Amino acid sequence: MAKSLRSRWKRKCRAVKRERYAVKELARLKKMLGIKEEEKVTESEVMESDQVIFLDAGEINKKKKNKKVIEEDPEDVEMSSDEEKIEVDGENGKKRIFSSKTLKDQNGQYPVWLHKRKIAKINKVNKKNLKKKSKKRRR
CATH class of the missing domain: 1.20.5 (Single alpha-helices involved in coiled-coils or other helix-helix interfaces)
Structure with missing residues (x-):
């Protein structure tokens, strides 16, 4: 076309x-x-001379493996498993504990930033899982 x-x-x-x-x-x-x-010219600028290089994730990972330099930022948060609890500082200095699986806090409330479509999707999946479990128990 x-x-x-x-x-x-x-x-x-x-x-x-x-x-x-x-x-x-x-x-x-x-x-x-x-x-x-006027400043010093780096290797990347010499190679491409005023051109921007766009790299995909594969090339970036290859470069990281070649350098073998892993720098960790102390403020980075590690990804949690499904059963872990996540503590978040809420409004007025209160701490809220969220389940990473259900995304609900200790009071059963969803976070403010979670979209309603996402909440509906989570509920739909949970209902499906409950039906499957109840059918298995009947047998």
Whole structure:
């Protein structure tokens, strides 16, 4: 599909826009990182000379394995298993304990940030599991 003259023209215009915006984006990235034009040139800049490199997750993992440097941030939270309880500082300094499986706190309430569709989905799955368990018990 998409081989009409109009679509070809649109693709060409988008390619021109991409080139134009790439320059602006690179300048913005350099400004955010605090890189000045006079400063030392790093290896990545020498290799690509004013081009931004986008890496996928596989390439990043390969680089990490090659370096074998694992830096852990003390503020990072490890992922919990299904049966663990998660403690969260709530409003007014109160601590709330959430179950990572049901996502309910000690009072049976869901967190404020949890969307209603997600709550409905969790309830639906829980009801299915209860029906399966009750059928197994009957046999």
